[in-house]
Amino acid sequence: MRALLSDEQRMLKEVAGQIAGTSGPVNPGDLATLDRSAAWRALAQAGLLALRARDEDGTPVGSGVEVAMVAEATGAGLVPVPYLGSAVMAMELLALAGAEEEAGELADGVARAGVLLDGNLEGLAHLPGDGPWYGWDIDGADHALALLDTVDGTRVVRVPLGTGFAGADGADLTRVLARRDAPIDPATLQTVGDPLTAEDLTRWEALALAAVCADTVGVMRSAVTKAVDYAKERVQYGVPIGSFQAVQHMCAEAYVSTEAAASATNYAAWAVDALDPEEALLAARTAKAHCAGVAREVTETVMQVFGGIGQTYEHIAHVHTRRALTNRQVLGDEGAQLLRIADVRLTGE
Template sequence: MLALLSDEQQMLKEVAAQLAGSAGPANPGDLRTLDRDAAWRSLAQSGLLALRTRDDGRPAGSGVEVAVVAEALGAGLVPVPYLGSAVLATELLALAGAHDEAEALAEGTARTGVLLDRDLSALAVLPGDQTVYGWDVDGAADALALTAVPGGHQVVRVSLATGFTAANGADLTRTLLRSDGPIDAAALTPVGGPLSDEHLRRWEALALTALSADTVGVMRSAVARAVAYTKERVQYGVLIGSFQAVQHMCAEAYVQAEAAASAVNYAAWAVDELDPDEALLAARTAKVQCATVAREVTETVMQVFGGIGQTYEHIAHVHTRRALTDRQVLGDEGVHLLRIADVRLTGE
C-alpha cells in the first residue's frame, strides 16, 4: 500500500486545514470566545460531516478521508465534536441502518455523541450499574450506547438532558458529561437494527483510526509550533534553535510524530479495504503507536517553550491535554497491546 493522497484527497486536506485554522484557538482564552456553532456550520456546508453516511451501501468518504479531516482538526485544536458526532455516532447509526438519523447529523442540524464506560476505554453497554461518560458531546441532545440482544448488540439512544452533569476532563477542547447514577432500561431508545460482531469490529477500527489521526494532528502542530519558536527566541544572545540539546529534542519529537503518522496512514486505508479483523489489528497498532508517544512529544514541546510553556496562558498544555485524552479514549497502549498479543499469539 502506497500512502499517497489522490488529488481530491489533497484538496480535502487543504479545505480541512483552512477551516481548522479559522476555528481553532491561538491561546487557551480563545476557547471561551470562539463561535463553535459557526465552526460546525462550516464543517457541515463543506460536507465534512457527511463522510460516513452511506450511498448504495458504501460510505461517502473513506477511512483515509476521515483521517485527513480528523488530523486537520486535531492540529487546529478545534473545539467541535467532529469525532463524537460526525465519526463515531454517524458510523454507528449507518451500520445499524438508521440512515435518516445519520443524514441529520451530516447536515449539522443535530448532534449526537457516544457514551463510554467509566475509564473511557470502551463503548458503554447498558443497562448497568457503572458510571458512564458522554464524550465529545458539545451541543448534543443525546448519545449512543449499546445493549446486548440475542446474536449481537443493539444501538440505543440516551437523552443527555437529565441524569448527566458536566465533568472536568483534562481535554479543554471537548465536552465531557458524567452520569449521576445507573441508567435503566426505560431510558434506552433502540435505534436501527442489531449490530453483528463484524459491524462492531469495523466500527472500532474506524473509531481507533480517527482518534489516532487526531493525536497525530495534535503532535505535528505542537512540534511545528515549537520549531518555529526556536527560530525566534533568543537566549544568551543567540537563537535557542542553535543549541544542540534543543535540536535533539525537536528532532526526536518530530521522528516520533511521523512514525505515528505512518501507522495511522495504513490503518486509515485498511478501514474500508481489509476485512474487519485485519482492519482492527491495523487500527490497534496505530493507537498503540500514538498513545505510546503522545505524552512524550507534547511534553517535550512544553519544555522547548521553556517557562512560558508551563503556564496556563500558553497554548502548549492544550496540545498535551488533548493528546492525553485521545490516548485514553477507547483504550490506551496497554489495552491494545494485550489485544494485539491475543491475535498474534493465539489467533483469537
C-alpha cells in the same frame, strides 16, 4: 496500500486545513469566546460531516483515509467541535445500523450526537450496567449513543443526556464530557436501526481508533511545528535557542516520533475499508499503541522547548498536551492495545 493522495483528497485536505486553521484557539482564553457553531456550520457546508454517510449501494461517501485527514486537521487546530464524537463515531454507528434518517441529520449538521463510554473511557458502553458512564465529545448533543444487548442482538440506543448526567472536568479543554454514576433506566432508551453484527462492531472500532489516532497526530504535528518555529526566533545568549544541540535533539526526536505515529495511522485509516475487519482492527490497535505511547512525551517536550512560558496556563502548549492525554485514554491506551494485539498474535483470538 496506495501511498499517494488523489487530486480530490488533496483538495479535501486543503479545505479541512483552512477551516480548522480559522476555527481553533490561539491561546487558551479563546476557548471561552470562539464561535463553535460557525466552525460546525463550515464543516457541514463543506460536506465534511457526511464522510461516513452511505450512498445508494451502502458504500461510505468518504473512506477512512479521508476521515483521518479531517480528524488530523481538527486535531492540529485544536478545534473545539465534536467531529470525532458526532461525525465519525456516532455517524458510523447509525450508518452500520441502517438508521438513514438519524445519520442524515448528523451529516447535515442539524443534529449532533456523542458516544457513551465506560468508566475508563476504554470502550463503547454496553448496557445495561451500573456505570459510571461518560458522555464523550458531546458539545451541542442532547443524547449519546451506546449499545444494548437484546434478544434480537446488539442494538444501538440513544441515551438522553438531559437528566442523570453532570458535567465532568476532563484534561481535554476542547471537548465536552459528562458523567453519570447511577444505572440507566431502560425505559429512557430509544433503539435505533437494526441489530449490529460482530463484524459491524469490529469495523466501527477500527474506524474509531484510526480517527482518534489521526486527531492525535494532528495535535502532535501542530505542537512540534510551533516549537520549531519558536526555537528559530527565541534568542538566548545572543543566539536563537534552536542553535543549541540539546534543543535540536529534543525537536528532532519529537518530530521522528510524530511521523512514525503518522505512518502507522495512515495505514490504519486505509485498512478500515480495504482489509477484512479483523485485520483493519489489528492495524488500528497497532497505530493506537504507538500514538498513545508517544503523545505525552512529544507534547511535553514541546512545553519544554517553550521554556517557562510553556508551563503557564496562558500559553497554548498545555492545550495540546491535554488533548493528547485524553486521546491516549479514549478506547484504550497503549497497554490495553498491546494486550489485545498479544491476544491475537499469540492465541488467535
